[in-house]
Amino acid sequence: MQVIGWIVLLLVVLGAVVLGIPAIRKPLLSRPLLGKFRRILPQMSDTERDALEAGTVWWEGELFRGRPDWDKLLAFPKPQLTQEERAFMDHQVEQACALVDDWEITHRTGDLPPEAWAYIKKEGFLGMIIPKSFGGLGFSAYAHSEVMTKLSTRSSALAVTVMVPNSLGPAELLLHYGTDDQKNHYLPRLANGEEIPAFALTSPWAGSDAAAIPDYGVVCRGEWQGREALGMRVTWDKRYITLAPVCTLLGLAFRLYDPDGLLGSQKDIGITCALVPSDHPGVETGRRHFPLNAMFMNGPTRGHDVFMPLDFIIGGPKMAGQGWRMLMECLAAGRSISLPSSNAGMARMTARAVGGYARVRSQFGVPVGRFEGVEEALARIGGHAYVAEAARTMTAGAVDLGEKPSVASGIVKYHVTERARLVVNDGMDVIGGKGICLGPSNFLGRAYQQIPIGITVEGANILTRSLIIFGQGATRCHPYVLAEMQAVREPSPQKALHDFDAAFWGHVRFVIGNVLRAGWHGLTAGRWAAQPSNVDVATGHYYRKLSRVSSAFALLSDMSMLILGGSLKRRESLSARLGDVLSQMYLASAALKRYEDEGRQSDDLPLLHWAVQDALCRAQTAMDGLLRNFPNRLAAGVLRRLVFFWGLPFAVPDDRLGQKIARLLTEPGSARDRLTRDCYLPASADEPVGAIELALAATLAAEGAQAKLRQIDKSGLLADNPLANVRDMTEAAHAAGALTDDEYAVLRRRDTLRDTVVRVDDFPFDVLSANSTPPGGQT
Ligand SMILES: Cc1cc2nc3c(=O)[nH]c(=O)nc-3n(C[C@H](O)[C@H](O)[C@H](O)COP(=O)(O)OP(=O)(O)OC[C@H]3O[C@@H](n4cnc5c(N)ncnc54)[C@H](O)[C@@H]3O)c2cc1C
Numbered sequence: 001m002q003v004i005g006w007i008v009l010l011l012v013v014l015g016a017v018v019l020g021i022p023a024i025r026k027p028l029l030s031r032p033l034l035g036k037f038r039r040i041l042p043q044m045s046d047t048e049r050d051a052l053e054a055g056t057v058w059w060e061g062e063l064f065r066g067r068p069d070w071d072k073l074l075a076f077p078k079p080q081l082t083q084e085e086r087a088f089m090d091h092q093v094e095q096a097c098a099l100v101d102d103w104e105i106t107h108r109t110g111d112l113p114p115e116a117w118a119y120i121k122k123e124g125f126l127g128m129i130i131p132k133s134f135g136g137l138g139f140s141a142y143a144h145s146e147v148m149t150k151l152s153t154r155s156s157a158l159a160v161t162v163m164v165p166n167s168l169g170p171a172e173l174l175l176h177y178g179t180d181d182q183k184n185h186y187l188p189r190l191a192n193g194e195e196i197p198a199f200a201l202t203s204p205w206a207g208s209d210a211a212a213i214p215d216y217g218v219v220c221r222g223e224w225q226g227r228e229a230l231g232m233r234v235t236w237d238k239r240y241i242t243l244a245p246v247c248t249l250l251g252l253a254f255r256l257y258d259p260d261g262l263l264g265s266q267k268d269i270g271i272t273c274a275l276v277p278s279d280h281p282g283v284e285t286g287r288r289h290f291p292l293n294a295m296f297m298n299g300p301t302r303g304h305d306v307f308m309p310l311d312f313i314i315g316g317p318k319m320a321g322q323g324w325r326m327l328m329e330c331l332a333a334g335r336s337i338s339l340p341s342s343n344a345g346m347a348r349m350t351a352r353a354v355g356g357y358a359r360v361r362s363q364f365g366v367p368v369g370r371f372e373g374v375e376e377a378l379a380r381i382g383g384h385a386y387v388a389e390a391a392r393t394m395t396a397g398a399v400d401l402g403e404k405p406s407v408a409s410g411i412v413k414y415h416v417t418e419r420a421r422l423v424v425n426d427g428m429d430v431i432g433g434k435g436i437c438l439g440p441s442n443f444l445g446r447a448y449q450q451i452p453i454g455i456t457v458e459g460a461n462i463l464t465r466s467l468i469i470f471g472q473g474a475t476r477c478h479p480y481v482l483a484e485m486q487a488v489r490e491p492s493p494q495k496a497l498h499d500f501d502a503a504f505w506g507h508v509r510f511v512i513g514n515v516l517r518a519g520w521h522g523l524t525a526g527r528w529a530a531q532p533s534n535v536d537v538a539t540g541h542y543y544r545k546l547s548r549v550s551s552a553f554a555l556l557s558d559m560s561m562l563i564l565g566g567s568l569k570r571r572e573s574l575s576a577r578l579g580d581v582l583s584q585m586y587l588a589s590a591a592l593k594r595y596e597d598e599g600r601q602s603d604d605l606p607l608l609h610w611a612v613q614d615a616l617c618r619a620q621t622a623m624d625g626l627l628r629n630f631p632n633r634l635a636a637g638v639l640r641r642l643v644f645f646w647g648l649p650f651a652v653p654d655d656r657l658g659q660k661i662a663r664l665l666t667e668p669g670s671a672r673d674r675l676t677r678d679c680y681l682p683a684s685a686d687e688p689v690g691a692i693e694l695a696l697a698a699t700l701a702a703e704g705a706q707a708k709l710r711q712i713d714k715s716g717l718l719a720d721n722p723l724a725n726v727r728d729m730t731e732a733a734h735a736a737g738a739l740t741d742d743e744y745a746v747l748r749r750r751d752t753l754r755d756t757v758v759r760v761d762d763f764p765f766d767v768l769s770a771n772s773t774p775p776g777g778q779t
Contacts, residue, residue, distance in 0.1 A: 019505070022501060025501065025505070026497055026498075026501050030497060030500055030501040030504060030505075031497055033500070033504060034487070034488065034496065034497060034500045034504075037484065037488050037500070037504075038488050040565045040566050041485065041488055041565075041566060045211075046270075046324075047211035047271070047324050048211075050324050050325045050328045051211075051324075051328050051472075052471070052472055052475045052476070053475070053476070053482070054325070054328035054329050054331065054332070054404070054406055055328075055329070055331070055332040055404040055405060055406025055407075055409070055476070056332075056403045056404050056405060056406070057405070057406075057407065057476050057477050058398045058401075058403045058405040058408055059072075059073055059076075059394075059398070059405075059408065059586070059589065060405065060407045060408045060411065060473065060477055060582060060586050061407075061476070061477040062550075063477075063546075063550050063553070063582060063585045063586060063589070064473055064477035064478060064550075064553070064554065064557070064582060065477070065478070065479055065510075065550075065554060066513075066514045066517060066518070066550050066551040066553065066554030066555070067517070067530065067547070067550065067551065068530065068546065068547060068550050068585075068589070069530075070530060070531060070532035070543050070547075071532050071533055073532075073589055073592075073593055074532050074534075074593065074596050076394075076397060076398075076401065076593070077397070077401075078397070078597040079140075079142035079393055079394075079396055079397035079400060080142070081140075081142065081143050081146060082140075082143070085139055085140065085143035085146070088137070088139075088143070088147070089143075089146060089147065089150060089678065092123045092125070093147055093150050093151065094680065095119065096116065096119055096120055096123070096125065096151065096158065096162075097150070097151065097153075097154040097155070097158070097680040098680075098682075099113065099115050099116040099119055100112060100113065100116050100154060100155045100157070100158050101113075101440075102154065102155040102156075102157070102446060103439065103440040103442075105155060105157045105158075105295050106157070106293050106294070106295050106446055107293075107438070110290075110295050111157075111295065111297070112157055112158060112161060116158065117161075120158075120161065120162060120193070121192065121193025121194075122192075122193065124136060124137045124191060124192065124193075125147070125162045125193075126162065126165040126166070126190065126191070126193050126196070126197075127165070127166075127171065127187075127190055127191030127192065127193075128143070128144045128147060128162075128166045129144060129166045129171060129172060129175070130171055130175070130187050130190060130191040131175075134183065134184075134187035134188050134191055135187070135188040135191040135192060136171075136187065136190075136191035137191075140400050141333065141336070141337055141396045141397075141399035141400045142393070142396040142397055142399075142400055144166055144337055144341075144396070145337045145340070145341040145392060145393070145396035146341075146678065147162070148162065148163055148166075148337065148338065148341035148342055148345065149341045149342070149344050149345040149348065149392070149678065150345065150678045150679070150680060151342075151345070152341065152342040152343070152344075152345025152346055152349075153345045153346070153348060153349040153678075153679040153680045154680040156294045156296065156342065156346075156446070156447070156450050156453075157294055157295045157296045159342050159345070160242060160294065160296035160342070161243070161296050161297070163338045163341075163342060164197070164198070164199075164242045164243050164338075165190065165196070165197050165243070166334075166337075166338075167334035167337070167338045167458075168199065168327065168330050168331055168333075168334040168335075168458075169197050169198070169199035169251055170186065170190065170195075170197040170199060170249055170251045170275055170314075171186075171187065171190050171197060172330050172333070172334065173199075173251065173273060173314050173326055173327075173330060174186055174187060174190075174275075174314060175187070176326070176329070176330060177314050177315040177319055177322075177326050178314055178315060179315060179316045182275070182314065182315075182316075186249065186275065190249070194248075195248045195249045196243055196246055196247045196248050196249065197243065197247060197248075197249045197250075197251060198241050198242060198243040198244040198247035198249075198250055198251065198285075198301075199241070199250075199251035199253075200236070200238040200241045200244065200250060200251060200252050200253065200301050201213065201238070201253045201327070202238060202239060202240050202241070203215055203236070203237055203238050203239065204237065204239055207460075208459075208460055208463045210253075211271065211324055213253060213254065213255065213271070214255075215234070215235065215236035215237065215238065215252075215253070215254040215255065216234070216235055216254055216255045216256070216257060217232035217233065217234035217235075217254050217255070217256045217257070217272065217274075218232060218233050218256075218257050218258075218259065219231075219232050219256065219257070219258040219259075219260070219262045219263055219269075219310075220232065220233055220260070220262070220307075221262070222307040223307070224307070224308075224309045229309050229310075230262060230263075230309070230310055230317075231307055231308055231309040231310055231312075232256060232307070232308060232310065233305045233306065233307050234252070234254055234274070234303060234305075234306050234307075234308060235254075235303065235304050235305055235306070236252060236254055236301070236302060236303050237300070237302045238252075238300060238301045238302070239289070239299075239300045240289065240291075240298060240300075240457075241298065241299060241300065241301055242296060242297065242298045243296075243297050243298070244285050244297070244298065244299045244300065244301045245285060245286050245287065245288045245297045245298070245299040246297045247278050247285060248277065248278050248279070249275055249276075249277060249278065250275070250276045250277075250278050250283060250285065250301060251273060251274070251275055251276075251314075252273065252274050252275075252276055252301075253271055253272070253273050253323050253327070254271070254272060254274075255268070255269075255270065255271055255272070256269040256270065256271075256272040256320050256321060257269065263317065263320065266321070269320050269321035270320075270321035270322070270323070270324065271321070271323035271324040271327075272313055272319075272320050272321055272322070272323045273313070273314045273319075273323040273326055273327070274308065274312040274313050274314060275312055275314055276306075276308060276312055280306065280308065281306070282303050282304065282305070282306035282307075283301070283303050283306060284300075284301060284302040284303060285299070285301045286299070287299045287300055291450075291453055292449050292450045292452065292453055293446065293449055293450070294446075294449075294450045294453060314326070329404065330404075331406070331409070331458075332399075332403075332404040332405055332406045332409040333399050333404055333409075334458070335409040335410065335412075335413050335458050335459065336395045336396060336398070336399050336405060336408070336409040336412060336413075337392075337395075337396055337399065338458065339413050339416065339417055339454045339457065339458055340388075340391065340392035340395060340396075340412045340413060340416040340417075341392055341396075342454060343388065343416045343417045343419075343420035343451075343454050344385075344388045344389050344391075344392045344416055344420065346420050346423070346424060346447050346451070347381075347384060347385040347388045347389070347416075347419060347420045347423040347424070348385055348389065348675070348676050348677075348678075348679055349443075349447075349676070349679050349680075349689070350381060350385070350423050350424055350427040350444065350447065351381050351382055351385040351423065351665060351675055351676055352672070352675075352676035352679050352681075352689075353427075353443050353444070353688075353689050353692050354378070354381060354426075354427040354430050354431060354444070354665075355369070355378065355381070355382075355665030355666050355672065355676075356666070356692040356693060356695070356696040357430070357431050357434070357692055357757060358374060358378060358430055358431075358662075358665070358666050359666035359667065359696055359699060359700075360692065360695045360696055360699050360753075360754050360757050360758075361431075361434075361754075361757070361758055365710070367666065367699075368430065369430075369662055369665070369666040370662075370666075372655070372659075374430055374662070375655075375658055375659050375661075375662035376655075376658055377426040377427075377429055377430050378426075378430065378658075378661060378662035378665050378666070379610060379653070379657070379658030379659075379661040379662055380422060380423070380426050381423050381426050381427060381430075381665065382606075382607055382610070382661040382662075382664060382665050382675065383607060383610035383611050383614055383653070383661060384419040384420075384422050384423045384611075385419075385423055385675060385676075386591065386594075386604075386607040386608070386610070386611050386675060387419065387587050387588075387590065387591050387611040387614075387615065388415075388416045388419045388420060388423075389594070389675070390587070390590040390591045390593065390594035390611070391411075391412045391415065391416055391586070391587050391590040391591075392412060392416055393590075393594065394589075394590040394593055394594070395408055395409065395412040395590075406472055406476060407468075407469060407472050407473045407476055407477055407582075408586060410459065410464050410468045410469045410472065411469055411579075411582070411583045411586050411587075412586075413458060413459060413464060414459075414461050414464045414465055414469065414583070415583055415587055417451075417454040417455050417461060418455070418461065420451060420454065421451045421452075421455065424444065424447050424448050424451050425448070427444050427447075427448075428444060428445075428448050431444060433760065434758065434760055435448065437760040437761060438761075439760060439761025439762075439763070440688070440761060441688050441759055441760055441761050442688065442760065442761070443688040443689050443692070465576045465579055465580070466572035466573075466575065466576045466579075467569075467572065467575075468579075469576075469579030469580075469582060469583060470557070470575040470576065470578040470579035470582065471569065471575060471579075473578075473579065473582055474557060474561060474575075474578075477582075478557070479506070479507075479510060480503045480504070480506050480507035480510060481507075481561070483499060483502070483503035483506075484500060484503045484504060484507065486499065487499035487500035487503055488500065507558075510554075510558070511555075511558050511562075514551055514554040514555040514558065515555060515642065517551040517554075517555075518548075518551040518552045518554070518555040518642050518643050519642045519645075521547070521548040521551050521552070522548075522552070522641075522642050522643045522644060522645040522646075523645050525548075525646065525649060526544045526545055526547060526548030527544065528544075529543075529544040529545070529547035529548045529551070530543070530544070530547040531543035531544050531547070536595075536596075536600055538600075538602075538605060539592060539595065539608070539612075542588065542592060542612045542616075543592065545616055545649075545650070546585055546588055546589065546616070549581065549584075549585055549616065549619050549620075549623075550585060552623060552642075552643035553578070553581045553582060553585070553619075553623070555639070555642065555643065556578065556581070556623060556626060556627075556639060556643070557578050559635060559639060560574060560575070560578060560626070560630075563630075563631075563632050563635055564631070571631075573629065574626055574629060574630070577622040577623070577625050577626040577629075578622070578626060580618065580619070580621075580622035581619045581622045581623055581626075584615040584616070584618045584619035584622070585615070585619060587611070587615050588611070588612045588615035588616065588619075591608055591611040591612055591615070592608070592612065594608075595608045598674065601670070601671065601674065603664070603669065603670055603671035603674075604671050604674060604675075606657055606660035606661050606664060606671075607661060607664070607671065607675065609653065609657055610653045610657055610658070610661055613650070613651070613652065613653040613657075614652065614653055616650040617650045617651065617652050617653075619650075620648055620649070620650045623643065623644075624644075624648060627639060627640045667700070668696065668697070668700070681693055685753060685756055688757075691753060691756045691757050692757055694753050695750070695753035695754050695756065695757045698746075698749045698750040698753045698754075699750050699753075699754065701746055701749075701750070702746045702747050702749070702750040704743075705739065705743040705744075705746050705747050706747065706750075708738075708739065708743060709729055709730065709733055709739070709747065712733045712736075712738045712739075713729060713733075717733075717736060717738060718732050718733065718736060718738075721735075721736070723735070727751075730744065730747040730748060730751055
C-alpha cells in the first residue's frame with residue numbers, strides 16, 4: 001500500500017512539473033496537441049471567418065462563460081429617450097401613423113399614400129441613424145428602435161419603408177467606410193429623403209449563403225462623363241430587394257475580378273460594395289414582388305455589363321474586395337434593431353387589441369377572455385410580449401453602449417420574431433373569425449399573413465438558430481476558443497505554440513472549474529449560486545437558477561466541442577439546442593433587467609414570473625434534448641448526473657399565473673399600459689383598434705347594469721319576449737321598464753361599440769375580379 005502511495009505521489013509531482021513548467025509542457029504536450037488541433041479543426045473560408053469574427057461580445061459572453069456577474073447586468077444604464085426623441089415619438093411618429101390606412105395600402109393602392117411618403121421624407125424618418133452634422137436626426141439606437149416599434153403597431157408597409165434606410169445599407173456603410181466626398185454628397189440627401197436607398201445582396205442562387213453571390217464585376221477601362229476612366233463592368237441579378245422598385249441609390253454587392261492586373265497583382269479581389277444611382281445607364285429597377293401583401297416596395301434589380309467608375313465603390317478603390325467584411329461588421333447593429341423592434345411592435349399591439357377584444361366579446365354569456373382555454377392563450381400572449389420587449393430594449397441599449405453584439409443580435413432577431421409569431425398565432429385563435437375575414441375592420445389578419453417576413457429576412461431563422469447563435473457564440477463568447485483557433489492558424493511556429501499553450505491550458509482550467517461548479521449547483525439545486533448584491537426577494541431565486549443553468553451550459557458546450565470536435569458544426573440539431581440554452585438565458589436576463597429598470601413594478605410580476613419560468617423551462621428542454629441525442633452515451637449519462645442530479649428541476653408556468661396575466665390583459669391597468677405602451681391607438685370607433693379601446697371602456701362602465709340585466713333575464717320577466725336574445729336584451733329590458741334610462745344608455749353604448757368590434761367586412765360579389773391584377777403589377 002505504501003508503495004502505491006509513493007507511486008501516486010510521484011505521478012502527481014511529475015504531472016505538476018510537466019503542466020506547471022512551460023519549458024517542459026510546451027514541447028511535451030502543447031506541440032503535439034497543436035498538431036492534433038490543426039487536423040481536427042474544420043476548414044474555414046475567409047468569408048466564414050469574417051462572419052464569425054465580426055462584432056463584439058456583450059452580456060451573452062457572461063452567460064456563456066458559466067459565471068454571470070449579475071451586478072454588471074443591472075448596472076448597464078436603462079435605455080432612455082432624450083426630450084427631443086420623446087417629442088418625435090409623440091408628434092411625428094404619431095402623425096405618420098395617422099397618415100396611413102393599412103387596408104388601403106395592402107388591398108387597394110399597393111403603396112403608402114403620397115402624403116405619408118412626403119411626410120416621412122420631410123421629417124427625417126429615413127435618416128434617423130445619420131448624424132445631425134450631415135442633416136440626419138442622429139437618434140440613439142434605442143430611439144430608432146422605439147420609432148420602429150411604434151410604426152409597426154400601425155402598418156408594416158410604413159415600418160419597413162422606414163426600417164430599411166436605417167438598417168444595413170447605403171447610409172450605414174457610408175458612415176463607416178465612405179470617402180469624405182461620398183459622405184458629403186450622399187448623407188444629407190439620404191437624410192432628407194432626396195435619395196431613396198436600397199441594398200442588393202441576395203441573388204436567386206445565393207440566399208442564406210450570401211457570400212456565394214455569382215454577381216461579378218471586371219476591372220477595365222471605359223468612358224465616364226466624356227473621359228476615359230478606370231472602372232468596372234458589373235453584371236448582377238438580384239431579387240427580394242426592399243425599396244428597389246423606387247430607389248434612387250442602389251447599394252450593390254458583387255465579386256470583383258481584375259484579370260488584366262489594372263489594380264495590382266490580385267485577380268480575384270473579392271466581394272465589393274458599390275453605390276450606383278438607379279438612373280445610371282444599364283441599371284434595371286422598377287419591377288415588384290408582393291411579399292405576403294405587406295406592400296412595402298420590394299423587387300428585383302438587374303444589370304448586364306454595366307460600366308461604372310471605381311469611385312462608385314463605397315470607400316473608393318482601396319475598399320475593393322472589403323465588401324463582405326464591411327457587411328459583417330455592420331450587420332449586428334441593424335439586426336439588433338430592425339426586426340426585433342418591428343416584431344415587438346406587432347406583439348405589443350396584439351396584446352393590447354386581443355386582450356381588449358377578449359373582454360368585449362362574450363359567448364355563453366361570459367367574456368371569451370374568462371374561459372380557461374382562452375386564458376392560456378392570453379397568458380402566452382402577455383408573457384411573450386413582455387420578454388420580446390425586454391430583449392429588444394436591452395439589445396438596443398447595448399448598441400448605444402458602443403457594442404456591435406453579433407451573437408446577441410442573432411438571439412434577439414431569432415427569438416423576438418419567433419415570439420411575435422406565437423403571439424400573433426394565439427391572437428388569431430382568440431379572436432376567431434374576426435381575424436380571418438380580411439377587410440378594414442380586421443386588425444390582425446395582415447400581421448398573421450406577414451409574420452413570416454421577419455422570420456426569413458436578415459438571416460433566415462432556421463439558419464440563425466442552427467448555425468449562427470451557437471456557432472458564433474462558441475467562437476466569440478467562449479474565453480479561449482477563438483484564441484485557440486487563431487493560434488492554430490498562426491503562420492509563425494513559435495508564436496503559434498506560445499499562443500496555443502496559453503489558450504489551451506487556460507481552457508483546461510476553465511473546463512475543470514465548470515465541471516466543479518455545474519456539479520455543485522446540480523447537487524445543491526443552485527441554492528448558493530450567484531445572484532445580484534441588491535436582490536429583490538421576488539426575483540432572487542431566478543438569478544440563482546440562471547447561474548446554475550449558465551454553469552451547466554458552459555460545461556455542456558465545452559464537452560460537446562471536445563467530444564464532437566469539428567463535426568459539431570454539421571450536427572446542427574445539437575448546436576442549435578446549445579444556442580437555445582444561451583438564448584433563453586439571455587431572454588430571461590432581459591426580462592429581469594426590464595423589471596429592475598422599470599422600478600420593480602409589482603403589478604408586472606405575473607408577466608415577469610411567466611417570462612422567466614418559461615425561459616428556464618425552454619432552456620431545460622434544450623439541455624435535456626441535447627443529452628438525449630448526444631452521440632456518446634457514456635458522456636451523456638455522466639453529464640446528466642452532473643447537471644440534473646435530482647432530475648429536471650424547472651416547471652412550466654402554472655395556470656394561476658396564466659389567469660393573472662389574462663386578467664391583466666383584459667382590464668385597463670398600469671401593467672397593461674406598460675406592456676402595450678406607445679401603441680398607435682386611434683381615438684375613433686371607425687378604426688378597429690380604436691373601437692376595441694372604446695368598447696372595452698364601455699363594457700367595464702356597463703358592468704353594474706349588465707349584472708342587473710342578467711338578473712332580469714333569470715327572473716323570467718322577459719320569457720315570452722322575442723327580443724330577449726343575446727343581441728337585443730337591452731332593448732327588451734328597457735321596453736319592459738326593468739332598466740332605468742341611465743342603465744339603458746350605458747348598455748346601449750356598450751352594445752353599439754361591441755357590435756362595431758365584432759363586425760367583419762363584406763364586399764360586393766365581384767370585388768375580387770376588379771382586383772384580379774395585383775395593384776401596380778404586371779403579369
Ligand atoms: C421581403 C423580403 C425582403 C428582403 N430584403 C432584402 C434586401 O433588401 N436586400 C437583400 O439583399 N436581401 C433581401 N432579402 C433576402 C433575404 O435576406 C433572404 O431571403 C434570406 O437571406 C434567405 O434566403 P432565401 O430566401 O433564398 O432562402 P434559402 O437560403 O434558400 O433558405 C431556405 C431555408 O434553408 C435554411 N437554411 C439555409 N442554410 C442553412 C444552414 N446552413 N443551416 C440551416 N438552415 C439553413 C434557411 O433558414 C431557410 O429556412 C429579402 C427577402 C425578403 C423575403
